[in-house]
Amino acid sequence: MQLIDGSRIITEACVRAGADVYVGYPITPSNWFYAYAQKRFPLFLAGPDEISVLQWMAGFSAAGRLPVTATSFPGLALMVESLNMAHMMELPMLIIVTQRLGPSTGSATTGAQGDLLLLRGALSGGYQIPVFCPSNFEDCWNLTYEGIKTAIRYRTPVVLLTSKEMVMTYRSFDLSSLPEVKKVERETPKVELPYQSYRAGADGVPPFVPLGDATHQVRLNASTHGNLGLIQKTSDEAMANTRRLQDKLEQHIPDFTFYELDEEPGADELIVSYGISADAARDALAELRRRGRKGSLLVIKTLLPVPPAVLDILEQYEKQVFVEENLPGLLKELIYGHARRKNIRSVNKIGSMITPSEILM
Amino acid sequence: MTQPILSTNNMPFCPGCGHGVAIKNLAKALEEAGYSPLDVIVVSDIGCAGLVDPILATHTIHGLHGRAPALALGVSLGLSSPGKKVVAIQGDGGATIGLQHLLEAARRNVDITLIVLNNLLYGMTGGQMSGLSTVEFKAGKQITDDTPPFDIVKLVHEAGAAYSSRITSPGDFKAQFLEALRAPGFSLVEVACLCPSHGVKKLKDLSIVALGDLKLAHEREPGRAAFRPTEPLFAQDKPERPSYRSNIKERLGLLIAGSAGGGIQSAARLIANAGILSGLHVTMKGEYPITVGTGFSAAEVILSRDKIHYTGLEHPDVVVAATEDGLVKARSRIHAHTILVLDSKLKEEAFPNAVYGDFQKEAGKQGAALSAAARWLVQEGVLQVEALLEVARKHKHGEAMVEVLEKCKSVEV
Secondary structure, X not given: OEEEEHHHHHHHHHHHOOOOEXXXXXXXXXXXXXXXXXXXXXXXXXXXXXXXXXXXHXXXXXXXXXXXXXXXXXXXXXHHHHHHHHHHHOOOEXXXXXXXXOOOOOEEEEEOOOOHHHHHOOOOOOOOOOXXXXXXXXXXXXXXXXXXXXXXXXXXXXXXXXXXXXXXXXXXXXXXXXXXXXXXXXXXXXXXOOOOOOOOOOOOOOOOOOOOOOOOOOXXXXXXEOOOOOEOOOOHHHHHHHHHHHHXXXXXXXXXXXXXXXXXXXXXXXXXXOHHHHHHHHHHHHHHHHOOOXXXXXXXXXXXXOOHHHHHHHHOOOEEEEEEOOOOOHHHHHHHOOOOOOOEEEEEOOOOOOOHHHHHO | OOOOOEOOOOOOOOOOOHHXXXXXXXXXXXXXOOOOHHHEEEEEOOOHHHHOHHHEOOEEEEOOOOOHHHHHHHHHHHOOOOOOEEEEEEEHHHHHHOHHHHHHHHXXXXXXXXXXXXXXXXXXXXXXXXXXXXXXXXXXXOOOOOOOOXXXXXXXXXXXXXXXXXXXXXXXXXXXXXXXXXXXXXXXXEEEOXXXXXXXXXXXXXXXXXXXXXXXXXXXOOEOOOOOOOOOXXXXXXXXXXXOOOOOOOOEEEEEEEEOOOXXXXXXXXXXXXXXXXXXXXXXXXXXXXXXXXXXXXXXXXXXXOOOOOOOOOOOOEEEEOXXXXXXXXXXXXXXXXXXXXXXXXXXXXXXXXXEEOHHHHHHHHHHHHHHHHHHHHHOOXXXXXXXXXXXXXXXXOHHHHHHHHHHHHHOO
């Protein structure tokens, strides 16, 4: 065992998975990433603001690098337009978002789970970027790797959604229990000639060739474009390309569906949680069972796009308890919208972590 | 003869627009400098300047309004093969939206040539004035506004650009583009022209309404990206076996509170590490205001025989407060069963069951919290003093901690 924090585990996993550039602007509670990245990343750059950070990252990604940053809501807000750009250009990158208490500047040193729907709605038109959410240190390691793998495999920005309590809490942890993380190798693209930056095969993912390639002309574009990467207003080709952005992720969701399900036969109640509230839910479930009652627990780790497998599990339980550190119940809203539903209980709180006993009430 | 940079001579701009002249000059300069089309990456902005992609045989990347120089910075530093040239093209609107990006690229002297096609107005949205519209131009447009324009040639020069210049006379300015392309690092060429759709009806003479020709340079090394090998942040070796005893049976939660600079976080980390050496599961987290050097500082440590999931501390079993700041912070979390370990100076407070000690006096401001917490933990058999000492001895600045802990030996049971 050794004493370690989530920021350190995530930073190390990034570099082992092949991330080579960290571009950062300091913001609490993401500062430990900034500090560790300075030591660990092959290249570290201090951006002058978060818009620059994401633009620089997009440039690095377009040149074939795998960039990472870490931020919190105020920085994420500045990044939103550039996130749309990176999504439209189909540029792999990892953005670590450490949630803190909002709204606005809120309280920088207090954790929260308040940014899920911001990420769901960040792209104009409702397009999605994968959002992975670690619920413990094993997840910090594994989901970082999966995030980078998903970013490269599907040419997309990926968000790792954490919280202050996940990345600034030390725990005794056996690092030798973590699986080996190897560099995510990019496959040599199977290029059909002439190369077109956005012509995709059956899997919906266009082969990636970096800017500066000596053989193929590469054209990347943040505006609505055809296969070649040149602006086309609403031509059939451009609309097909834009629809592909939606289909590309949808058709591969099973490849990046992550969750933990602790099912008890005969249980009719399911506790549903994610991220920093998941550990309280684990303790609550154990206590419930100690008391001789039945219950199951679903910890969702792929929050976006919502995996069909998660919906399948939810459909099997009549009673559900949604546990999340925000007031309106953002995960519940993500799944059920504003529809009135019976038998759903919400455990919500702001300002401090939800306790196991609050879940059991 | 290298291949042509332009794939067509038909410019995508309005008839009579100076942008076309600028792009043709740029293409000629790139060819004369020896660049093949695939050696060049053009980063285009939004607006009229962003219409260039389809006429170029180069790599192209078309991004957001105002961000071309920032996107170009990432591309330039990210390229893995040498001999490439990154050219960013934007208008006066883009240059002012993202002014920070021009300054930052210039400050770092990153190898980019930025062409600012300045037609003194926002062409695509109806001819509104920009931050580069001169007072004379505005007067010619019947707009009374004596706010002077930015001089971006001077601004990027002040920020450190290797080369910056402004061209206001139409014709052949390939030579200036060549100078810019050959400058070691960041170069900017502002090409002023009049917009045939919104600007020239009454204004024919560019020399009256634009800032004058200018050329500035710095001798600087270009800013480069030094990718370097690094060491892992941790090893994944099999952990050593714990070698100390602890008598705790259940979970024990400590809240250590004091003042900023009082060694609270170090004390808590030391205790957590000593817990691990004693075969316990531990968590430790700090709590502090945004300010770093003033106000309270508090830390929570949980020691447990079993694996810890939830890391919150609803009701601390033990509260250690070495200063008034700390006690104020901890007060709301003190319950009937909380064990209190307080400095004697806080004795006037009404806590009859508290354990008091002269921690500040004996261990000083920085050692008081550690002294108080360690004494209690050792006295109760939660941790052995040797476990704490072993951690302190390995600590970079552990001498003072060792000194504090040595004094706790006497209370060990």
